[in-house]
Amino acid sequence: MTTSAPVQAACSSATISKKLRLVTTGQFDWAESAIGEVSPEEVIIEIAGCGVCHTDIGFAYEGIPTRHPLPLVLGHEISGTVVIAGKEAKHWLGCSVIVPAVIPCGSCDACRSDRYTVCRKQFMPGNDVDGGFATHVRVPARGLCLVPEKLLQSLSLAMLSVVADAVTTPYEAIRRAKLECSDVAVFVGVGGIGGFGVQIAAALGAAVVAIDVDNDRLELVSKHGASLVLNARECADVKSAVRSFTKQSGRRGIGLKIFETSGTPGGQQTAFNLLDHGAHLAIIGYTAKKVEVRLSNLMAFDATARGNWGCPPAQYPNALALVVEGKVRIEPFVEMHGLDEAQEVLEAVHHHQLRRRAVLMPRSPR
Amino acid sequence: MTTSAPVQAACSSATISKKLRLVTTGQFDWAESAIGEVSPEEVIIEIAGCGVCHTDIGFAYEGIPTRHPLPLVLGHEISGTVVIAGKEAKHWLGCSVIVPAVIPCGSCDACRSDRYTVCRKQFMPGNDVDGGFATHVRVPARGLCLVPEKLLQSLSLAMLSVVADAVTTPYEAIRRAKLECSDVAVFVGVGGIGGFGVQIAAALGAAVVAIDVDNDRLELVSKHGASLVLNARECADVKSAVRSFTKQSGRRGIGLKIFETSGTPGGQQTAFNLLDHGAHLAIIGYTAKKVEVRLSNLMAFDATARGNWGCPPAQYPNALALVVEGKVRIEPFVEMHGLDEAQEVLEAVHHHQLRRRAVLMPRSPR
Numbered sequence: 001m002t003t004s005a006p007v008q009a010a011c012s013s014a015t016i017s018k019k020l021r022l023v024t025t026g027q028f029d030w031a032e033s034a035i036g037e038v039s040p041e042e043v044i045i046e047i048a049g050c051g052v053c054h055t056d057i058g059f060a061y062e063g064i065p066t067r068h069p070l071p072l073v074l075g076h077e078i079s080g081t082v083v084i085a086g087k088e089a090k091h092w093l094g095c096s097v098i099v100p101a102v103i104p105c106g107s108c109d110a111c112r113s114d115r116y117t118v119c120r121k122q123f124m125p126g127n128d129v130d131g132g133f134a135t136h137v138r139v140p141a142r143g144l145c146l147v148p149e150k151l152l153q154s155l156s157l158a159m160l161s162v163v164a165d166a167v168t169t170p171y172e173a174i175r176r177a178k179l180e181c182s183d184v185a186v187f188v189g190v191g192g193i194g195g196f197g198v199q200i201a202a203a204l205g206a207a208v209v210a211i212d213v214d215n216d217r218l219e220l221v222s223k224h225g226a227s228l229v230l231n232a233r234e235c236a237d238v239k240s241a242v243r244s245f246t247k248q249s250g251r252r253g254i255g256l257k258i259f260e261t262s263g264t265p266g267g268q269q270t271a272f273n274l275l276d277h278g279a280h281l282a283i284i285g286y287t288a289k290k291v292e293v294r295l296s297n298l299m300a301f302d303a304t305a306r307g308n309w310g311c312p313p314a315q316y317p318n319a320l321a322l323v324v325e326g327k328v329r330i331e332p333f334v335e336m337h338g339l340d341e342a343q344e345v346l347e348a349v350h351h352h353q354l355r356r357r358a359v360l361m362p363r364s365p366r
Numbered sequence: 367m368t369t370s371a372p373v374q375a376a377c378s379s380a381t382i383s384k385k386l387r388l389v390t391t392g393q394f395d396w397a398e399s400a401i402g403e404v405s406p407e408e409v410i411i412e413i414a415g416c417g418v419c420h421t422d423i424g425f426a427y428e429g430i431p432t433r434h435p436l437p438l439v440l441g442h443e444i445s446g447t448v449v450i451a452g453k454e455a456k457h458w459l460g461c462s463v464i465v466p467a468v469i470p471c472g473s474c475d476a477c478r479s480d481r482y483t484v485c486r487k488q489f490m491p492g493n494d495v496d497g498g499f500a501t502h503v504r505v506p507a508r509g510l511c512l513v514p515e516k517l518l519q520s521l522s523l524a525m526l527s528v529v530a531d532a533v534t535t536p537y538e539a540i541r542r543a544k545l546e547c548s549d550v551a552v553f554v555g556v557g558g559i560g561g562f563g564v565q566i567a568a569a570l571g572a573a574v575v576a577i578d579v580d581n582d583r584l585e586l587v588s589k590h591g592a593s594l595v596l597n598a599r600e601c602a603d604v605k606s607a608v609r610s611f612t613k614q615s616g617r618r619g620i621g622l623k624i625f626e627t628s629g630t631p632g633g634q635q636t637a638f639n640l641l642d643h644g645a646h647l648a649i650i651g652y653t654a655k656k657v658e659v660r661l662s663n664l665m666a667f668d669a670t671a672r673g674n675w676g677c678p679p680a681q682y683p684n685a686l687a688l689v690v691e692g693k694v695r696i697e698p699f700v701e702m703h704g705l706d707e708a709q710e711v712l713e714a715v716h717h718h719q720l721r722r723r724a725v726l727m728p729r730s731p732r
Contacts, residue, residue: 109618109620110620110643110644113620115620115621115644115668117668118620118621118643118644118668120643252475254475254476254479254481254484255484260661263662268661268662272661277476277484277486278476278481278484283661283662283664283665284665285662285665286662286665286666287662288660288662289660290658290659290660290661291658291659291660291661292656292657292658293656293657293659293661294654294655294656294657295626295634295638295649295656295657295659295671296629296634296649296651296652296653296654296673297673298649298671298672298673299649299650299651299652299673299674299675300652300673300675301673301675302481302483302484302673302674302675303672303673304670304671304672304673305661305664305670305671305672306664306669306670306671306672307662307663307664307665307666307667307668307669307670308665308668309665309666309667309668
């Protein structure tokens with residue numbers, strides 16, 4: 001068990017942080033620097049793990065610009081231990097934490113209107129400042145999510161990094177969709193984010209349909225909450241299959257709750273085409289590509305399409321509780337790699353060679 | 367002032383109703399039949415006016431199928447006087463009323479979940495049964511909206527027909543968008559529906575931008591609530607113009623409230639491209655055509671796109687109140703025609719030759 005005293009002793013502002021920087025599209029370098037001082041409300045986190053997200057791939061290879069100019073350390077899906085804390089954040093010292101992927105400022109018009117995910121002064125590691133593909137990261141203490149120590153008996157802190165985005169973002173989308181046990185939830189794309197979405201929806205009692213083009217992924221989610229799995233390349237009529245399932249399920253919720261978690265144009269088409277009367281379509285995955293849709297179907301079906309930019313920090317403990325309760329399993333959906341393999345892993349994610357969410361660890365699992 | 371006694375005396379189940387029927391795409395005929403008997407919860411309305419909606423044009427000329435097979439009398443934007451009432455609806459006799467364009471069943475799962483506009487057993491005149499391009503129409507009494515007699519001193523009952531759809535549908539979209547006086551509202555397309563939308567938004571205190579391709583329409587709404595008007599064909603950068611206006615307006619609402627009221631692919635593109643952080647996009651106009659959009663912008667902007675299929679009857683009195691209070695003017699936005707001109711008027715609407723909402727009247731204005 002980690003305690004604050006030895007950690008503090010082992011780390012100071014002179015401690016050297018090692019980090020992988022994106023220098024220009026497709027080009028990285030390794031850099032080292034002293035951790036430096038923290039302001040009163042900041043902390044330095046010794047990183048346990050940092051998940052690789054498709055947003056990172058967009059920044060790294062697709063020319064999508066980061067808000068902070070390059071060079072920049074990517075990575076926004078971070079877990080770790082607080083090793084240095086500013087004077088207003090001392091109570092965090094030694095704590096195991098998850099860093100929200102997007103940390104709102106807490107005081108702007110949007111934040112005061114409870115629209116935290118719209119905050120324009122938000123802080124996103126790996127986009128606004130150096131992120132988590134490193135040994136250490138400096139973040140504001142506000143919004144940190146405490147990891148219960150007992151959870152670490154069964155799950156590594158590194159693995160829990162995926163809660164920072166891949167678990168909480170579908171969690172927030174599901175919350176906004178007001179998903180209930182009377183609903184049918186359809187996930188289009190059950191890779192990183194969708195695999196967790198399926199589990200969260202099943203935990204809430206919804207009947208879950210998973211759609212993907214990869215049978216291995218479909219097999220995995222069929223063991224973790226999906227009652228019907230459909231391979232979009234093999235199923236001639238996805239809409240009819242979902243409709244039959246809905247009828248048989250006996251669920252009386254108003255309209256399908258559809259979650260687009262593939263972040264592909266094909267997936268978005270499939271998801272949009274599933275709209276029925278009163279449907280809610282959550283756009284969770286990201287692609288810069290456009291899709292051709294009959295937008296008027298939103299009117300004809302009295303339907304809603306809604307996106308969410310991450311998840312408000314206040315919801316993180318609720319999402320984490322599903323992991324603590326064993327309702328959302330992380331282990332089958334992630335694969336762990338050393339930070340030193342970062343470039344190879346990013347390349348592999350870029351080329352869709354990995355089936356699970358990759359997590360980079362500065363140290364071997366302890 | 368109409369009273370029930372003489373009306374009853376003038377009308378019986380043997381009274382002949384005259385109606386224009388759509389026989390097949392693009393072809394109409396005139397028919398006559400006795401009004402017939404009513405069931406206990408039905409009423410017969412002597413029609414004062416029936417607005418012509420683009421939905422009718424879709425049914426009449428574009429091959430969009432009505433739910434009831436042809437021949438069918440189109441028209442769902444109806445006002446009139448109750449001249450015959452079933453035994454459970456006797457209290458309506460002689461009343462001036464607006465017939466909701468979509469009347470939900472009131473007892474299905476959707477209705478019991480307060481999702482009236484999703485009701486699958488809904489009753490829509492001119493789609494499920496014969497509608498308002500006629501002298502009389504038979505409808506269920508549930509949901510009828512009573513017109514205060516004092517309003518008829520200043521406005522004809524015929525003109526109020528447009529409340530049944532062109533006023534209430536944007537009203538419901540605005541209600542769902544939670545539009546407030548701190549918001550900027552943008553209407554794309556200020557013909558029939560948009561012209562009323564602009565006025566409703568202004569009545570709520572929002573700063574209103576109107577976008578259209580027709581300068582006459584823009585001039586009209588500039589006198590009725592729009593603070594900024596933009597001709598989409600003449601303005602090189604609509605997005606920047608809206609952004610500057612928002613900044614100058616000092617409104618601190620979170621995200622634009624955008625209302626697509628043109629029902630054209632171009633208008634939908636313009637509206638979707640206006641999405642900003644936290645935006646709400648209401649899809650009110652209808653086109654069967656598809657548009658190419660970057661759906662992921664909903665996620666990147668934490669935005670919502672929402673459609674509404676009409677308006678729940680319970681909201682009609684609230685929308686009508688804005689007319690009673692003089693906050694929504696109808697007269698400048700409609701043009702009145704005799705029912706006998708119906709075919710010419712429908713053709714003219716089909717060919718976009720009219721600038722105002724056309725209302726068909728079986729009788730000359732009384």
